[in-house]
Amino acid sequence: MSTLIRAREDLLSHASHESVRAAINGLRIPRWETVHDIVTVLAGSCSPPRDAEAETARFLLLRRSIGEGESGARKSFQELLHGGWGGEDGRWNPELVMGAMLNPFSAIEIHPSLAAPHDPIVSEDEWIQLMVRQIEEQGTEHTLRVLLHMLKGDYVGADEGAPYGYSNPDREALEAYAAFRYGCQETLRRLRNEPNLLAESIRAMRADETMDRDDRAEMLENESDLSLMREVMIVAPDTWEEVSEEAQHMVFGYLIKQISPVGPFGRPDAERFHIIWRIPEPSTDS
Secondary structure (H helix, E strand, O other): OHHHHHOOOOOOOOOOHHHHHHHHHOOOOOOHHHHHHHHHHHHHHOOOOOOHHHHHHHHHHHHHHHHHHHHHHOOOHHHHHHHOOOOOOOOOOHHHHHHHHHOHHHOOOOOHHHHOOOOOOOOHHHHHHHHHHHHHHHOHHHHHHHHHHHHOOOOOOOOOOOHHHOOOHHHHHHHHHHHHHHHHHHHHHHHHHOOOHHHHHHHHHHOOOOOOHHHHHHHHHHHOOHHHHHHHHOOOOOOHHHOOHHHHHHHHHHHEEEEEEOOOOOOOHHHHEEEEEOOOOOOOOO
């Protein structure tokens, strides 16, 4: 066994004959490196060969339990993260049973709003720290029951239908302003390059049969304001800052059918927002 270990350069020890003999005969508790290498060599010598990584992971828990007791025989979080829950040949082991029982899916029907993809408002580490503090202050049972209620849909903001239980009006207002600002920037870009764009967009908006009834009513009400329409008709990149905000909004609505966020905060505006124009942009292909 010692010869086989020493012949390999990928192992952890250079266990001597005496080290191997003492480990196998249980004369003393061997170093983990020695156990690792003995198990690795034996796994490769089986017929058929066994998975050396899986076998060493199994023996690590056995050796750790010698010094730490029952808790040492359980996988740490990092071992679960990188090595999985274990189980050989489809057979259940204690870790698989405990993993199934700990999974909230086994106990409740998780609310669908919590299962949808979303941008977290805190990091995982911050969430863990909050849970630890909650357990210290309120106790484990209280904290777990609160967590189960939240997973079932009883969370802050649920009655109002806020996504994931949280709504930030300030952030929503900032996002709406950012979308309007980017839309105006793109509107001016197109007006510089396409002199007839505004007139064509007005015709397209009036002919749009899919337009929302309330939006059409608002458009007709705005168009009845002659002074506002005079401003709209003189809008150009050079006069943009001279007209009222109401006129800017009207031009925005004439040119842009829809603008929606498609990327998170922090991304460039061109990657954050997607614009659907009433008149598609001319092709840049030559």
